[in-house]
Amino acid sequence: MTLHAEQFDTAAQQEAASTLGMWTFLATELMFFGPLFLGYHYGRMHFAEGFAAASRHTDIMLGTINTAVLLTSSMLMAIAVQARKMDAVRLAACMLFFTAALGAVFLVIKGTEYWTEWHEHLVPGSGFAFPDSRHADAAQLFYFLYFGMTGLHALHLIVGSIMVVVFALGLSRGERRFAAAERIEVAGLYWHFVDIVWIFLYPLLYLVGRSSG
Numbered sequence: 555m556t557l558h559a560e561q562f563d564t565a566a567q568q569e570a571a572s573t574l575g576m577w578t579f580l581a582t583e584l585m586f587f588g589p590l591f592l593g594y595h596y597g598r599m600h601f602a603e604g605f606a607a608a609s610r611h612t613d614i615m616l617g618t619i620n621t622a623v624l625l626t627s628s629m630l631m632a633i634a635v636q637a638r639k640m641d642a643v644r645l646a647a648c649m650l651f652f653t654a655a656l657g658a659v660f661l662v663i664k665g666t667e668y669w670t671e672w673h674e675h676l677v678p679g680s681g682f683a684f685p686d687s688r689h690a691d692a693a694q695l696f697y698f699l700y701f702g703m704t705g706l707h708a709l710h711l712i713v714g715s716i717m718v719v720v721f722a723l724g725l726s727r728g729e730r731r732f733a734a735a736e737r738i739e740v741a742g743l744y745w746h747f748v749d750i751v752w753i754f755l756y757p758l759l760y761l762v763g764r765s766s767g
Contacts, residue, residue: 583710587751590703594758597695604692608684609763611676611693612700613667617760620663621752627656628749631718635742638735643725646738650722653745657715664708668701677701700759707755710748717741 598605634649675683676697684693721741724733 583747586706587703590699590706591754594699594703597692597699598758598762601689601692601695604689605696606763607686607689608693608696608700609759609761611674611685612760612763613670614760614764616663616667617756620660621756623656623660623663624749624752627653627660628746630656631742631745635735635739638725638733638738643728643730647722647725650718650725650738654715654718654722657711657718660711661708661715664704671697703755704759707748707751710751714741714745714748718745 630649630653634646634653637643637646637649671677675681676693678694678698678701682690682694682697684690686693718741721733721738724730
């Protein structure tokens, strides 16, 4: 028999409330990314050539690999949600562990990019140096937004990975009420949100300069 908290009449009502709560939370999360996207739009409109030149200095291979990693993690997360609903606990736990592992892979690759950009003096500040001096100011604005957006995204991914690992451990230890189906579904919504944000960041940061030549 499916358990639900005493303030809810049914498990279905509890699931609906959890889902609505997460959607509301995700709507507020857009306020974190919104100003950065608006800043990017402003820079792109006013310094198109500079933003394109800066974008061409991003590592498109690593960015593309990371996109594939996150898309794969979303698929595994969706499998985990459905498996938990079907009470396939072991499969759900495995998929959650694999999802978190891919999140870690993404962060390692992103950290490698940051390390390279640091050594290339592309971190905004007094040490910033862009090869094309004509677009140095615009490039610095681009990289300010680049690090802001990808850093905030990475922070959300870390939170999501911790949450996924906690639920995976709960399932593997038999704590089914703690890792209830609606909680796994809510975690899945959060994970998909993080992935969708990256789907917007990838073309803006890695492709825009290359598509414009």
